[in-house]
Amino acid sequence: DVKVTQSSRYLVKRTGEKVFLECVQDMDHENMFWYRQDPGLGLRLIYFSYDVKMKEKGDIPEGYSVSREKKERFSLILESASTNQTSMYLCASSPPGQQNYNEQFFGPGTRLTVL
Amino acid sequence: AQTVTQSQPEMSVQEAETVTLSCTYDTSESDYYLFWYKQPPSRQMILVIRQEAYKQQNATENRFSVNFQKAAKSFSLKISDSQLGDAAMYFCAYRSGGSRLTFGEGTQLTVNP
Numbered sequence: 001d002v003k004v005t006q007s008s009r010y011l012v013k014r015t016g017e018k019v020f021l022e023c024v025q026d027m028d029h030e031n032m033f034w035y036r037q038d039p040g041l042g043l044r045l046i047y048f049s050y051d052v053k054m055k056e057k058g059d060i061p062e063g064y065s066v067s068r069e070k071k072e073r074f075s076l077i078l079e080s081a082s083t084n085q086t087s088m089y090l091c092a093s094s095p096p097g098q099q100n101y102n103e104q105f106f107g108p109g110t111r112l113t114v115l
Numbered sequence: 116a117q118t119v120t121q122s123q124p125e126m127s128v129q130e131a132e133t134v135t136l137s138c139t140y141d142t143s144e145s146d147y148y149l150f151w152y153k154q155p156p157s158r159q160m161i162l163v164i165r166q167e168a169y170k171q172q173n174a175t176e177n178r179f180s181v182n183f184q185k186a187a188k189s190f191s192l193k194i195s196d197s198q199l200g201d202a203a204m205y206f207c208a209y210r211s212g213g214s215r216l217t218f219g220e221g222t223q224l225t226v227n228p
Contacts (some may be wrong), residue, residue, distance in 0.1 A: 004159075031214045040124065042206060043218040050214065058215070090160065094214055101212050103149075106160040 003027070004107035006091050011067035012113045019078040021110050023091030030096040034066060037088040044103065050096070068077055081114045117142045119209050121219035127198045129227050136222045138207030147211040149190045151196065154204040163205070166190065202226045211222045
């Protein structure tokens with residue numbers, strides 16, 4: 001089974017702190033994604049990566065950056081956390097091309113609170 | 116840009132009954148995929164069912180089936196014989212070229228015993 005893990009289930013940070021959210025997948029997937037989930041807004045794509053050291057902006061990249069130094073690991077970075085970044089963050093991975101409909105496999109999520 | 120709309124923020128159903136969750140989408144593409152994902156409380160999101168736009172036959176997975184109306188751009192999920200374990204947030208999602216998914220707002224389903 002595909003396993004996507006995230007470094008923390010719950011995280012509390014202060015405004016202005018630098019925050020790292022880590023995601024690891026064990027299925028050798030090329031594609032990895034970071035979403036934020038907010039009530040009434042569904043999931044919105046922040047960034048995604050289709051290969052090591054490659055990244056693409058999603059729909060809401062402002063205030064975030066990402067790093068993918070190894071294929072299995074995709075990090076989301078909040079350079080200076082703000083209260084409006086309080087949210088649930090979900091990581092996902094998927095195989096390339098037309099394998100399995102590009103089904104995305106999700107991690108358990110990190111609920112981040114910025115005070 | 117593609118958009119996905121779930122007009123029912125909340126739905127409820129009695130155990131053993133049938134419920135239908137609605138989803139509409141907007142696209143100019145002819146070839147795409149549609150998905151329903153389930154997010155149980157405090158648990159990971161999992162894929163429930165998927166549909167290729169070029170297939171006319173509606174997808175079915177056990178108690179879960181879809182009603183795909185391509186001309187109307189509608190993709191509803193029907194859950195038959197609802198069980199307590201079906202209680203979750205359900206998301207409709209769309210994908211055309213590439214790997215990106217576009218999600219709807221979600222529908223919170225409550226199953227009453």
